[in-house]
Amino acid sequence: MSALQVAGVVAFYMGSALVMVFVNKAVLISAPGLPLTLLLLQLIIAVVLLKLSALFSRGVIEIPRFESDAARKLFPVVFVNIVGLVFNTLCLRGVDASFFQIARGLVLPLTIIVSSVHTRAMPSSKVIFASVIVTGGFFLGVAPSSKVPLIAAPSLLSLAYGFLSSLFIAFHAVLIKMSLPYCNNSSIELAWWTNAGSAAMLLPFVVLCGELSTLRDMMADPHWDATVFLWGTLVTGFFGFLLCIAGLLSIRVTSPITHMFSSAARSVLQTVIGVTYFGDLITTNRAASIIVILGGTMFYTWIKAVETPPPPRNATDIEKSGEKVEDMQDDIVFQAPEERE
Template sequence: MDHPPVEKPPPSRLKVTLTVLFHSACAIWSTILSKSALNGVDAPVTLLALQTTIQVILLTTIGTFTGWIKLSRPASAWWSLLPLTIARLVGILAKTYCLASVNASVYQIARGLLLPITLLLSLLVLKPRPYYPPLSLAGCAMVMGGFGAGMAADYTQMLTSGKGVLLGVGSSFTTAVESVVVKRFLGKSGEGMWQMVWMSNCMAVLFYLPLLPLSGELATTADIFLGRSQEAGGRQFLATAMLTGVSAFLLTIATFMQIEVTSPTTHMIVTAARGVAQSSLAIVVLGEVLTTDRVGSMALILGGSALYGWAKDRHAQSKQSPKGNYLPLTNTEPKDDSENKESR
C-alpha cells in the first residue's frame, strides 16, 4: 500500500533570512570579481570555463569527504538532469555576456525585465498557478518602467550599446527560466541538492569544450595559460578567474539554497534588491560613473519590486482567517500552501 508523501515543514524565517543574505553577498562578490576580470581581457567563455572547473574540483573534494556526493551515478540520472544543466548553462552565459557589455553599476537595470518574465513563466509552468493581485501587477509595471527609462537614457548617452540592452533582455529571460527550472527539479528530482549541483557542473564543463573554439576565444585562452598574452591584464585575468571560481562555487550553492527555501519570485526580488549595494561597490572598486538617470531607474525597479512583494504578502494575509472570529466548519477553506510559500 502506497503512503502519501510527507510534506516538509516550511523553513523558518531565520533560515530564509540567513540564506538570502548569504546568496546576496556571494552574488555581489562574484559580479564585482567577474567584471574586474572582464575589464582586463574580454573572454567570457574562458572565464566561465575556469569558474566551472574550479567548482567541480571544490564540489568533488568537499562532497566526497562529507559523503554528500556519489561519484558513480547511472546514465539515466545524468540524462534526467540535462534540461537543468542546459538551463543553468544558458543562464550563466547570458549573464556573463551581459556583464561584459555593460557597467556593473547598471547591470541590474539591464536585467530589469526579470520580474515580469518570471511572473509570466510561473503562470505557464508552476502548479498550482500563482495569483497576482492588481497592486502587485502595478509594481511589475514600475519595474518595467525603470528598465525602459534606464536603458533608453544609457543608450541615448552612449553609455550602453544596443548589444548590452539586448543581452540584458536575454539575460532576464534565461535567469527566469533557470529559477523556475531549478525550483521544479528541487521538488521532483530524486537527487539531493549537492548531487544536482555537482552533476550539472560536470556536464557543463563538457559543454565548454566546443564552446571555446566556437566563441573565438581558444587562441586567447592558450596565450593566457602559456604566458604569451599581450594583454596588459592577462595575468590579472587568470588570478581573478581563480577567485571567481571560488565565489561562483559559493554562489551556485547559495542559489540552490535560496530557491529551495523561497519561491522563484522571491528569489527574483532579492536579486533586484541587492542591485543598490552592487552598484555602490562598482563605483567605489571599479571607478564606474553613476548618473542621475541610473539612480532613478534603480529606484523604480527596487520600488516596484518592493510593491510587488508587499502586495503578495498582503494577499496571503487576507487568505487566512482573522483571529477571534468563529466560522462554521463548512465554510472554512484550507490554506493555499502555494500562496503562503510565495509570500516568503
C-alpha cells in the same frame, strides 16, 4: 536562530554576491576575448569543490552517480542554465557593473510571465502591478539620456544580452521545480548535475569560438598581465561555490522578505562600489531606475509573502518537499560568473 546569526548569513550572502560581480567585471576588462573560457573554468572549479566537499563531509554531501536516464531528463535545465550564464557573462562584459542590474531588470516580469504560461494561471492584479512597476523601472534606466556620452551608453547588443539572460533565468526558475524530483529533491545533486553538465556543454564552444587560440596568443604577449585573469577566475570560482552555501543558509535562517531586503542593500552597495572604484556613470535616470526596480521587486516579495503560506523552515523539510522560496531559487545552483537574482 539569533539575530546575530541571521545578520551573519545575510552579510555572507551579500559579500559573496558583490565579490562575484566586481571580480568578474575586472576579469572581463582584463580579458574581454575570453568570456566563455572564464565561465568554463568557474564551472570546473565549482564541480571540483563539490567533489571535495562530498569527500570530506562524511556523507552530508553526496554526489550522484552518472545515469543516462537522469542526464536525459535534466538536459532542459542544464541547457537553459548554461545558455543563460553565457548571455549573463556577455551582458556584464558590455555594461558597467552598476548598470548590470538595470540591464537585467526584466527578470521578475519575465519570470511571472513564464510561470503563468507554464501553470496556465493568471497572476493576481497586485502581482501584475508589481511587474508593471519593475518594467517601467527597466525602461526608465535604458532610455537614452543627454547626460550619458555616446561612448558610455550601453549598446543595443548588450541590452539584448541582458534581456535574453533575464528570459533564461525565468525559464530556469520554472525548470528547477520540474527537475528536483529527478535529483531526489536534493538541491546539491541538482547543483552537481547542472555545473558538470554545463561545463561539458560549454567546452566545445570554447574551442569552436577560438578562445583557446586567443588565450594562447594573450599568454604569449609580454604586455598582457595574466594575474587578474588567473586570480580572478580562482576567486570567482570559489565564491560561486560559496554562493550555493549562502543560498542554502538564506533559505534556512531567513525569510523571503529578509532575503529581498538584503538584495536591495546589495544593489545599493553595488552601485556605490561601481561608481567609486570602476568610475561607473550614474545619472538621475539610472538611479531612479534602480530604485523603481527594487521597489517593484520588494512589493512583489511582500505580496507573495502575504498570499503564500510560509515554506518549511527546516532545511531537511525543504529538501524533501522540493520547494524553494521563489526569490532564492536561482541561488541554489552555482551562479557563476555572477549570481542570478
